[in-house]
Amino acid sequence: MSPPRKRDTAPTAPLLPPERRERVRAGLLDGYDRQKRDLPWRRTRDPYAIWLSEVMLQQTQVATVIPYWERFLQRFPTVEALASAPLPDVLAAWRGLGYYSRARNLHLAAQEVVARFGGRLPSTAAELLTLPGFGRYTAGAVASIAFGESAPLVDGNVARVLSRLFEVEGAPGDRAREARLWALATALVPGERPGDFNQALMEHGATVCRPENPLCLLCSVREECLAYRHGRVDELPPAKVRAAPKRMTLAVAVWAHAGRLLLARRAEKGLFGGLWELPAVEVDDDTPAPESAARLSQALGTPVHVEAALGTVRRQLTHRALSLRLLRVTGTTHPTHAPAFQELRWCTPQDASSLGMSTAMHKAFEAALDAGALAP
Structure with a gap:
């Protein structure tokens, strides 16, 4: 019988040598302290305001977020104010920012913070994840x-910085790549000023280590960057392959009565969930007007008749190529509730301006007015 094999007891090499880790941390913090942008949420210690900025900044440019963040805080200055507000008011304040599930989740989370944590945002990442x-x-x-916990983060900017600094291979979304990026972020964040360090990572990706034309000569950690050393900055990370947007066509009911147009509010989930719209149903590209009328009749719970086509509004969303086919309709009754929608209202253009409505549907509403939807 052969003797049992000895277990390998050699120490595992650290993910990051301590000296290199400290050089990367120091370089990024130094660059941040010298060149960080003066953003309004960096002037507050209010956890609620910081949370709001992080939610708004997802998928949205900083310049767009600033006025929304300021207006939203004026309208809902505390977690309690947000939690007690009706969801339609919250969605109306979000109007134009897109990705409305962010606003719905923000509202739900505020209600849970009040109910479970007495109105104080929990201070640890583990609790926040609930x-x-x-x-x-x-x-x-x-x-x-907001709380100074040594909690890691990885977003698109951070992923790009870490991919180049440590020559991390793999396409965006690859599980091994994502695991390594989070491991690197976890290894780097402990130490002084973890919140500033995380912001330094994000700021560096947004302003210096950019996707195209990165400013390597201005980089405060250039000497630590493996991609720069090996001439691979333009290769890492590789571009994400995006799926072609799905085509989607909606038949939109433009129904006028007594100087008002019929508006409907969708169910909370799904595309444009919880938002107001000219009542719409999904149809095929070649669906004829009578069939579109039948589907609108079913959604509204009352027979409608198509009088005329008023044109088509096209919008490019992140994952959808959207066509809104405007149909002037009428009917023998004027409904106030419908099986397919949470609410119905007959609104003047002024009434509609204060409702939460997607940018795409707002364009459709304006196009309907321009086409004479309310003309006598």
């Missing part, structure tokens, strides 16, 4: 920036 809308990134951002 709230609606909090993933690893948002939990890490709020816990570190």
